[in-house]
Amino acid sequence: xxxxxxxxxxxxxxxxxxxxxxxxxxxxxxxxxxxxxxxxxxxxxxxxxxxxxxxxxxxxxxxxxxxxxxxxxxxxxxxxxxxxxxxxxxxxxxxxxxxxxxxxxxxxxxxxxxxxxxxxxxxxxxxxxxxxxxxxxxxxxxxxxxxxxxxxxxxxxxxxxxxxxxxxxxxxxxxxxxxxxxxxxxxxxxxxxxx
Amino acid sequence: xxxxxxxxxxxxxxxxxxxxxxxxxxxxxxxxxxxxxxxxxxxxxxxxxxxxxxxxxxxxxxxxxxxxxxxxxxxxxxxxxxxxxxxxxxxxxxxxxxxxxxxxxxxxxxxxxxxxxxxxxxxxxxxxxxxxxxxxxxxxxxxxxxxxxxxxxxxxxxxxxxxxx
Numbered sequence: 638x639x640x641x642x643x644x645x646x647x648x649x650x651x652x653x654x655x656x657x658x659x660x661x662x663x664x665x666x667x668x669x670x671x672x673x674x675x676x677x678x679x680x681x682x683x684x685x686x687x688x689x690x691x692x693x694x695x696x697x698x699x700x701x702x703x704x705x706x707x708x709x710x711x712x713x714x715x716x717x718x719x720x721x722x723x724x725x726x727x728x729x730x731x732x733x734x735x736x737x738x739x740x741x742x743x744x745x746x747x748x749x750x751x752x753x754x755x756x757x758x759x760x761x762x763x764x765x766x767x768x769x770x771x772x773x774x775x776x777x778x779x780x781x782x783x784x785x786x787x788x789x790x791x792x793x794x795x796x797x798x799x800x801x802x803x804x805x806x807x808x809x810x811x812x813x814x815x816x817x818x819x820x821x822x823x824x825x826x827x828x829x830x831x832x
Numbered sequence: 833x834x835x836x837x838x839x840x841x842x843x844x845x846x847x848x849x850x851x852x853x854x855x856x857x858x859x860x861x862x863x864x865x866x867x868x869x870x871x872x873x874x875x876x877x878x879x880x881x882x883x884x885x886x887x888x889x890x891x892x893x894x895x896x897x898x899x900x901x902x903x904x905x906x907x908x909x910x911x912x913x914x915x916x917x918x919x920x921x922x923x924x925x926x927x928x929x930x931x932x933x934x935x936x937x938x939x940x941x942x943x944x945x946x947x948x949x950x951x952x953x954x955x956x957x958x959x960x961x962x963x964x965x966x967x968x969x970x971x972x973x974x975x976x977x978x979x980x981x982x983x984x985x986x987x988x989x990x991x992x993x994x995x996x997x
Contacts, residue, residue: 640878640920648882823879827917 638830644790645823650816655685655692656784662696665773672770674758675750677738679766680775683814686762689775690734693760702732702757709737715745724752735761738768777815779808785815786822835860836927836936838870845939846946849909853940857927858900865929868892872905873926874942878919912943916951 640646669676678686694704707716716724727733733753738761741749746768753759761769783804790799811818840855847853857870872888888905903925914921923942928935941948 639915640918641915641922643878645879646877647880648877820879 638827640827643823643826645819645826649789650819653688653785653789653819655688656781657692658781658784660773662693665693666696668772669758669760672772674732674760675769676760676772677766677769678760678762678773678775679764679771680762681764681813683811683816683818684775684777685815686775687736689773690736690760690762694734697732697734697758701730703730704732704734707733707735709735709740711740714740716749721748721752724749727753727756729755729757731756732758733760735759737762739763739765777808777813779805782808782815782818785819789819790822790826834862834929834932834934836929836934838925838927838936838938840925840938840940846941847907848944848946849907849912849942851907852904853907853925854902854904856900856902857925857936858898859895859927859929860898861895861929862897864897865895865932866893867930868895869928869930870903871926871928872907872923874911874913874921874923876919876921878916880919907942912949913941914943914949914951 643649678689680686690706694706697704707720709715733756735749738746738749750759750769759769760772766774779801783801786799786804807818807821811821836857836859838855838857840853844853853872857868859868868891870890871886873884873886875884876882887908890901890903890905892901907923911921913923922939924937924939926935926937943949
């Protein structure tokens with residue numbers, strides 16, 4: 638199996654849709670309105686927070702908002718100066734989706750919320766609750782991991798590497814981080830194909 | 833639906849560095865497009881983040897609803913097509929409508945001897961030997977480190993997607 642044939646290659650994992658197993662997009666959008674379109678999706682690493690933002694973006698666009706997707710991570714812990722300047726130009730047509738709000742310091746968070754106050758909405762992701770009211774907490778389970786694996790690679794069900802027991806062990810080994818577990822499945826598939 | 837097609841002369845799919853790739857591309861559009869662009873690209877796929885580079889383009893402004901056009905590109909000397917366990921680099925010609933999402937792609941091999949380089953020892957082989965087969969510019973890009981500094985079993989670990997969730 639070459640990397641481009643591996644079902645767990647990075648580009649394929651990036652396109653895995655969010656699984657609404659205990660809620661729906663409509664329910665979340667309704668809750669978001671109750672929070673005056675300012676809320677947070679929380680959860681630990683690899684639980685699907687970014688994927689949920691990706692899933693909600695088209696619904697927000699369908700409501701006529703211009704969605705702006707912002708990303709912060711450990712190598713980009715603050716917005717560039719130009720972004721801070723552009724926040725002042727936001728209006729009721731703009732909806733901000735911010736991934737990685739926990740990277741901002743307490744002062745920067747306050748500044749961000751103030752700078753984006755004219756936007757129609759702000760939905761952000763964070764590891765812990767507290768920045769904005771919690772819209773949804775992303776959790777993972779070995780069953781969810783099993784579902785994702787089956788969706789990504791539906792064919793080789795016969796392999797022991799795709800069994801429930803293996804998935805449980807994989808889930809535990811990655812402490813519930815679905816992204817890392819799926820990345821390990823890349824190696825599993827590559828090794829299986831070499832047998 | 834728009835129909836786009838790329839035909840490489842004589843059906844060739846294997847090329848050597850510096851060779852010329854030529855052929856014809858044709859199109860049938862349902863509605864007019866601003867332009868058609870034929871792109872000579874290489875891209876990577878695998879465990880790490882994908883990388884794409886457009887090396888050359890040929891563009892037709894305001895194309896008719898249907899037509900065909902010859903193309904010719906001199907291929908660069910590198911990077912070579914290769915495939916290992918963790919990463920694969922492929923070359924392709926891609927025809928796209930602008931604006932629009934329609935595209936057609938034809939893959940081909942660019943490597944010495946016209947054969948894709950196989951990094952077959954990636955799991956058990958000597959790391960330095962393996963790394964030496966990867967072009968120097970790509971070693972930096974995908975984060976191959978000296979063996980002494982390898983913390984992980986996976987030399988491509990540093991290329992993980994930068995998602996933050």
